[in-house]
Amino acid sequence: MTTDDTEFLRFPDGFRWGTSTSAYQVEGAVGADGRGESVWDRFCRVPGAVENGDTGDVACDQYRRGTEDIALMAGLGTNAHRFSLAWPRIIPEGGGRVEKRGLDHYDRFIDGLLEQGISPLATLYHWDLPVALQDSGGWRNRDTAERFAEYAVVCFDAFGDRVRDWVTINEPWIVGLLGHQLGLHAPGEKDLKASVTVMHHLLLAHGLAVGALRTAGREDARAGIAYSLFPNTPDDPSDPADVAATAASDGYVNRWFLDPVHGHGYPQDMREHWEQAVGELDFIHDGDLGTIAAGSDFIGVNFYSRRIISAGRGDGPWPWKVEKGRPDVPRTDLGWEIVPDDLAALLMRLHEDYPGVPLLITENGAVYGDEPGADGAVHDHRRIAFVDAHLRAVHRAIGAGAPVEGYYHWSLIDNFEWAMGYRPRFGLVHVDRRTQRRTVKDSGRWYAGVARSGALPPIGEDVL
Numbered sequence: 001m002t003t004d005d006t007e008f009l010r011f012p013d014g015f016r017w018g019t020s021t022s023a024y025q026v027e028g029a030v031g032a033d034g035r036g037e038s039v040w041d042r043f044c045r046v047p048g049a050v051e052n053g054d055t056g057d058v059a060c061d062q063y064r065r066g067t068e069d070i071a072l073m074a075g076l077g078t079n080a081h082r083f084s085l086a087w088p089r090i091i092p093e094g095g096g097r098v099e100k101r102g103l104d105h106y107d108r109f110i111d112g113l114l115e116q117g118i119s120p121l122a123t124l125y126h127w128d129l130p131v132a133l134q135d136s137g138g139w140r141n142r143d144t145a146e147r148f149a150e151y152a153v154v155c156f157d158a159f160g161d162r163v164r165d166w167v168t169i170n171e172p173w174i175v176g177l178l179g180h181q182l183g184l185h186a187p188g189e190k191d192l193k194a195s196v197t198v199m200h201h202l203l204l205a206h207g208l209a210v211g212a213l214r215t216a217g218r219e220d221a222r223a224g225i226a227y228s229l230f231p232n233t234p235d236d237p238s239d240p241a242d243v244a245a246t247a248a249s250d251g252y253v254n255r256w257f258l259d260p261v262h263g264h265g266y267p268q269d270m271r272e273h274w275e276q277a278v279g280e281l282d283f284i285h286d287g288d289l290g291t292i293a294a295g296s297d298f299i300g301v302n303f304y305s306r307r308i309i310s311a312g313r314g315d316g317p318w319p320w321k322v323e324k325g326r327p328d329v330p331r332t333d334l335g336w337e338i339v340p341d342d343l344a345a346l347l348m349r350l351h352e353d354y355p356g357v358p359l360l361i362t363e364n365g366a367v368y369g370d371e372p373g374a375d376g377a378v379h380d381h382r383r384i385a386f387v388d389a390h391l392r393a394v395h396r397a398i399g400a401g402a403p404v405e406g407y408y409h410w411s412l413i414d415n416f417e418w419a420m421g422y423r424p425r426f427g428l429v430h431v432d433r434r435t436q437r438r439t440v441k442d443s444g445r446w447y448a449g450v451a452r453s454g455a456l457p458p459i460g461e462d463v464l
């Protein structure tokens with residue numbers, strides 16, 4: 001044990017202790033108040049697309065239980081919450097007519113958060129594209145980026161007096177990879193060129209929206225992207241081929257997004273890989289990179305695990321292979337390796353490569369399937385250990401100079417986990433799927449202590 005393990009670890013004053021969710025995963029009420037259809041409503045209806053035939057039709061019913069869930073957050077002692085606005089609730093056809101009932105809903109939700117002293121971080125796009133836009137090409141169509149900027153302006157006008165921090169796009173890589181290359185997420189496409197086109201249009205959408213935010217003259221508003229960042233580790237660090245393959249894989253997953261957004265353009269090495277795989281990148285127009293680099297005020301870090309890379313060809317078109325992971329590294333119930341030291345290294349790397357840009361952990365969490373026991377409580381001690389280890393890593397990075405401003409745990413509540421349906425449980429709060437009854441897990445009670453005191457208790461201290 002180090003002294004860090006035996007003493008309370010205090011975080012900086014003003015650190016944001018948050019929770020994270022997204023609209024389609026928690027809201028349900030898909031037909032309420034004029035909401036338009038989203039690509040996920042449609043994808044869930046494709047036989048075999050989602051485990052067990054699950055859908056987000058009901059999810060956590062948070063559209064109707066917002067007050068209850070805000071009370072839960074208040075009970076957790078958090079001072080911040082990340083949620084997403086559903087584009088199809090606000091502009092049901094994707095462009096044009098604005099649905100006032102959708103705006104009213106989020107007005108109430110945001111006011112409810114603020115009344116509890118919980119600062120809202122609003123994501124504009126967490127994967128629920130209106131189907132009307134999908135029907136004209138979705139994110140493959142450059143025009144969707146323009147529609148997004150219009151939608152962003154509607155949201156800035158409606159909520160910008162109370163929402164200071166905005167995530168424009170959630171995980172552009174995952175949208176490209178799972179949604180358009182592997183067909184595992186909505187809209188279920190399997191087309192490599194579409195995948196890279198879509199990723200470019202998502203970055204363009206970000207740039208256009210940030211430009212609009214600046215034009216709206218909201219000096220104190222800040223915007224950024226929440227990226228799915230994966231540290232890449234060579235399978236054999238002494239093998240130069242593995243080391244080179246690892247650097248290339250980093251280009252694919254991380255630098256392809258971070259570099260252009262922070263003014264360095266697309267990385268040349270990865271550009272060549274893409275050109276070899278799909279031909280000319282003709283969807284990149286003159287001036288796009290300037291738009292994309294319009295300014296990002298923070299980097300949103302969604303961190304779950306890492307990739308171990310060896311040289312050679314895997315399933316994709318790339319000259320690297322993703323290995324299965326190490327047998328001696330502990331895993332969550334979803335099989336993801338638990339590697340908190342990699343989070344500390346990632347934060348330091350972001351600090352070095354993109355100096356001066358504030359960092360927010362916009363997602364971090366784990367699947368553990370613990371259910372209520374005979375005593376009615378959920379003793380998810382493995383989740384406590386997971387969050388504790390990751391917060392210690394964040395604390396170390398802050399100590400070494402990384403400007404981390406907050407931690408938003410994924411997730412507040414067990415919810416609809418995309419193609420895996422309701423099977424994986426990520427929440428600090430358990431949901432009985434039949435009754436919608438919420439039970440704060442032991443991890444939620446533990447997190448409340450951390451959030452209230454702004455410090456991590458010594459390892460092994462019984463704080464429940």
Ligand code: FCB
Nearest residue numbers: 022170171174228410417
């Ligand atoms: C991220 C998503 C989020 C959730 C977590 C587990 O990729 O942004 O919606 O599904 O993974």
